[in-house]
Each structure stands twice: as C-alpha cells, then as structure tokens.
Amino acid sequence: MIRLEDFVSGHFEAAYRYRYFVPSKINQEWIWSSPSLNRQLEKAAIKLGELNSYARLVPSIDLFIQLHVAKEAVISSRIEGTQTRIDEALLPLESIDRERRDDWQEVNNYILALNQAIFEMESLPLSSRLLRNTHARLMQGVRGEQKQPGEFRQSQNWIGGNSLANAVFITPSHVLLPELMSDLEQFLHNDEIFVPDLIRIAIAHYQFETIHPFLDGNGRIGRLLITLFLVNTGILDRPLLYLSMYFEKNRGLYYDKLSAVRTSNDMHRWISYFLEGIAETAALGVTSLKVVLSLKERLENQIEREFGRRNLVGKKLLYGLFKVPTITVEKAMQITGLSFKAANDLVLLFKETGVLIEQTGQTRNRVFVFEEYLKAFEH
Incomplete structure (x- = not known):
C-alpha cells in the first residue's frame, strides 16, 4: 500500500x-x-x-x-x-x-x-x-x-x-x-x-x-x-x-x-x-458539442428554406462536411453521387450562402473549407 x-x-x-x-x-x-x-x-x-x-x-x-x-x-x-x-x-x-x-x-x-x-x-x-x-x-x-x-x-x-x-x-x-x-x-x-x-x-x-x-x-x-x-x-x-x-x-x-x-x-x-x-x-x-449541434440545426434549416429541389443532396453534402470539413469538387462528387457540373454548382451554392470558403484563390484545384465548423474546435 x-x-x-x-x-x-x-x-x-x-x-x-x-x-x-x-x-x-x-x-x-x-x-x-x-x-x-x-x-x-x-x-x-x-x-x-x-x-x-x-x-x-x-x-x-x-x-x-x-x-x-x-x-x-x-x-x-x-x-x-x-x-x-x-x-x-x-x-x-x-x-x-x-x-x-x-x-x-x-x-x-x-x-x-x-x-x-x-x-x-x-x-x-x-x-x-x-x-x-x-x-x-x-x-x-x-x-x-x-x-x-x-x-x-x-x-x-x-x-x-x-x-x-x-x-x-x-x-x-x-x-x-x-x-x-x-x-x-x-x-x-x-x-x-x-x-x-x-x-x-x-x-x-x-x-x-x-x-x-x-x-x-x-x-x-x-x-x-x-x-x-x-x-x-x-x-x-x-x-x-x-x-x-x-x-x-x-x-x-x-x-x-x-x-x-x-x-x-x-x-x-x-x-x-x-x-x-x-x-x-x-x-x-x-x-463544443453544443456549438456544433446548433450549427448543424441552423444549416439544415437554411438548406430546407433556400435550396429548393437540391434540399436532399444539399444535406448529404453538409453531413459529409461534418466528417471532412475541407473539400474539393471531386470529393463533393463522391459524397453526393452528382456529376462534376452538378457537384460544382452545389459547392458554389454553399460558397454563396457562406457555408464554404474557397481557400486557394485559384481557378483550378480549388479547396473549400467549412470554416465555421472548424472554429467550434479552436478553443
């Protein structure tokens, strides 16, 4: 002892x-x-x-x-x-x-x-x-x-x-x-x-x-x-x-x-x-969990209000972003099953609504970041 x-x-x-x-x-x-x-x-x-x-x-x-x-x-x-x-x-x-x-x-x-x-x-x-x-x-x-x-x-x-x-x-x-x-x-x-x-x-x-x-x-x-x-x-x-x-x-x-x-x-x-x-x-x-849950609920509601017929595929991409919050159009294709053009349009819609931020500043090989989600884990 x-x-x-x-x-x-x-x-x-x-x-x-x-x-x-x-x-x-x-x-x-x-x-x-x-x-x-x-x-x-x-x-x-x-x-x-x-x-x-x-x-x-x-x-x-x-x-x-x-x-x-x-x-x-x-x-x-x-x-x-x-x-x-x-x-x-x-x-x-x-x-x-x-x-x-x-x-x-x-x-x-x-x-x-x-x-x-x-x-x-x-x-x-x-x-x-x-x-x-x-x-x-x-x-x-x-x-x-x-x-x-x-x-x-x-x-x-x-x-x-x-x-x-x-x-x-x-x-x-x-x-x-x-x-x-x-x-x-x-x-x-x-x-x-x-x-x-x-x-x-x-x-x-x-x-x-x-x-x-x-x-x-x-x-x-x-x-x-x-x-x-x-x-x-x-x-x-x-x-x-x-x-x-x-x-x-x-x-x-x-x-x-x-x-x-x-x-x-x-x-x-x-x-x-x-x-x-x-x-x-x-x-x-x-x-952190409370912040993320609140963010998830708010974005789900936003997608339901603003994405129209892309509501379901928008949520699919959102849930993918909660797993991997840095994304390319090719990765969005894998998550959603969309064509390149449709996935690109969806990613740009996420960018226009402020969910994603383009990180590279390039026109090719672009990388988008789910920044608000990352911030929930900073402190």
Whole structure:
C-alpha cells in the first residue's frame, strides 16, 4: 500500500559518467487523506459523465469524432514541434506545400495511430503490445522512423539537453524496461486494488513519461494512453476527451508538475493538476458539442428554406462536411453521387450562402473549407 503523502518517487543509480533515475513501482493500493483531492476527483468524474451523456444524446456523434481526433493530433504534434494547422491536417497531401509535408505526415500518422488503437482494443487489452503497435504506426515514414518504431528502446535516452552530459533528466536504463512496463501494465488492469480510474491514469501517465520506453514519440504515446484508458475502462464510450490542449496552453507548468514528482516526491500536486485538466477539458468538450449541434440545426434549416429541389443532396453534402470539413469538387462528387457540373454548382451554392470558403484563390484545384465548423474546435 502506498500512502500518497509518503510516496517516494524513486532513486538514482550510477552508470558510466552519469546517473539515471529508477522510478518506484506503482502497482499497489494508493490511499490519501486530502479532502481537496476527493473534491477534484468528484468534479472531474461528474464533468466526464456529462460529456459522455451528452455525446450519447447526439444521434450523429460520429460526425464529430474525426475532427476531435484531428484537433488532438494537431495540438499533440505541436507540442513536439510541428506547425500544421487543423485545416491543413484535413487536406490531401498533394495540397500541402512541400516544405510542410513532413509536419502534415506526422499529424496524419497520429490520427491513423489513434484510430488503429481504438480498433485494436476491441480484441487486445490496453497493453505494452498495443502501445508498441500504436507507436509503429505513429512513426511510420516520418522523422524518428529510424528509432526502432514499434519497439521499446534498447539503449539509454534522456530528456532535455544535447547529450547525457547536460541532460535535464536521464530516464531509467533500458535493461529495466521490461520490469517497469510490466508493473505499469499490471497497475492499469489490477482489479484487486481500489484506485479510482482517474487517479490510476494520472499516476500511469506520469510513470509512462518517466520510463520513456521509446527512443522517440513518448510524449504523443503518453498522451494517447490517457484517451485509450478512458475508452478502455468504459468511462467514455468514444474518444472525445484529449488533454493535449490543456498541457500545451502552459507547457512549462506541465513539465514542472511531472518533474516535481521525481525531484520532490510531489505526486499529490501532479494528480491535482491532472484532475483539473480532466474537468476543464470535459466541460470544453460539452461546449463544443453544443456549438456544433446548433450549427448543424441552423444549416439544415437554411438548406430546407433556400435550396429548393437540391434540399436532399444539399444535406448529404453538409453531413459529409461534418466528417471532412475541407473539400474539393471531386470529393463533393463522391459524397453526393452528382456529376462534376452538378457537384460544382452545389459547392458554389454553399460558397454563396457562406457555408464554404474557397481557400486557394485559384481557378483550378480549388479547396473549400467549412470554416465555421472548424472554429467550434479552436478553443
């Protein structure tokens, strides 16, 4: 049993000319005496319940899932240094400037990796194997693809600095990874201990980032782990909550909270910060869903009033835009089944009514953006 207030985060061990950190095992019962932490836990659970309940009431929730994922991919990748915007992430590769294609690929790999992980959890537990599969997809064909994608590292790595000599933090030796990752995996699934799920994933995220089991991509996989856990445990029916925006808005604070656990054994403040992020992000998720539903209802009514005989095909295109809010005339043809001329006329009608904005300024290969929908996900 671990008492939160007495938690010792680990110890350092000596290697050749450096010392690496060995985190304490976490697969035990955790207890605490803080009423404030209990209040935060209750608030976060209520907000997650509201998000899940609201999503269940939305008959077309699948329309919104993809953009939530795209937004998460953009923000999580931005933390790692990419510059792709959400509207760019939804464009085809050939529409992206060549100098920005690497960033585009990293963001789209994130989208594919998350979708793959959600699918694989139907037959695989949330495990080291699933995380390695997700990592392999994340790193495919991008910077870091030479750093053992899909495999735990077999050498020492570090965080910050250019080398072990000036590193901010030196992670556990690779020889300890099997033991540490096994402990983490058991903790995620241990039904014989009572640890509330939100406390469990807060501790697990800290532990994963401290172990840093991959040579590259640890931050993105560690943030994905949170969402995968919430879906895997049934707290959320769908992957509708991501903490990357909360972490990214004050990146220094996020790293400080993680670091304080290692340097000062301060797991309490890390969990408090994490629970605050859950509650805040879940509330924002509900707000976004309300905005999008209102937008959908308003545009459906507008199409019924103004599109005449193109009412039904107009709604078909609208629902397609909720899935993919950047579109070409060729894509509109696929969604609606119309000829090129009819699809082009429909897209231009959407442009004239202000639903779509033409992005390229060209007369050929035009790309149109459902900008009002994208704005619902900006904050």
